[in-house]
Amino acid sequence: MNSFMYLIVLSIFVHSTNDYTFIAEGAEELPAPVVDLDGNNLREGIRYYILPLARGRGGGVTISSTSNKTCPVAVAQAPFELKNGLPLTFRPVKSEKGGFIRESTDLNIKFSAASVCARSTVWKLDGYDESAKQYFVTTGGVEGNPGRETISNWFKIDRYQSDYKLVFCPTVCNYCKVICRDVGIFFQDGKRRLALSDVPFVVMFKKV
Structure with missing residues (x-):
């Protein structure tokens, strides 16, 4: 190969390598x-149940009433292990081909069962409960429309060792200051309510 042809081949190789990089x-x-x-x-x-990883500590996630409200709005764990709770669906902030739900990604969680009240079944982080000193997870959220106005409606599924946990740490608003905490179980009036916690509620997912 003459020197001119060698320079052309070398140039093509370098250009291709740079493009690849x-x-x-x-x-x-x-x-x-x-x-x-x-x-x-x-x-x-697709509909799933959210079930506890630990056995003998209650059942799946469901909607429960609270002591001061007639309409069941609290997101809670069923008290009995044999109960799967209510089916749910997940909606990521950005849908993709295949519809995968990915770890550490903002998503809406929604009970697919009908509510007895005229209220959305989308999860949201409710306002601070002064009496309980807790932030509780309730229904009544807005599905989609990511941004400052819906910041309380976005959750994540994160790895916890080889299992999963639920997390509230939304990133749908770049300039918003948010709380980043695990979702755990808080006992209130005999109910196992989902609330922000330092101890995560370790879960698994069962297709309906």
Whole structure:
């Protein structure tokens, strides 16, 4: 090969290598998909039960009444282990082909069962309860429309060792100051209510 042809080939090789490097560096690695009890990826719009990992400590997640309200609005754990709770669906902040639900990604959580009250079944973080000194998870949230006005409606599923936990730490508003805490169980009037906690509620997901 003469020197002129060698320079052309070298130029093409360097150009191709640079293009490849740019693509590799620019590609964003997606978080891992969340998997259910059968090892299948969780998907948007499919109904699941949220169940406790620990046995003998109550059942799945459901809607419960509170002492000061006639309409059941509290997100809580069923008191009996054999109860799966109510089915739920997940909606990520950005849908993707395949509809995967990914770890550490903002999402709405919504009970798919009808409510007895004229109220949304989307989860939200309620205002601070001064008497209990807690932030509780309730229904009545808004689905979609990410931003400052819906900041309380976004949750995440994070890894906890080899299992999962629920987290409130929304990133749908770049300039908002938010609380970042695990979602745990708070006992109130005999109910196992979901609330922000230093002790996570470790969970698994069962397809309905």
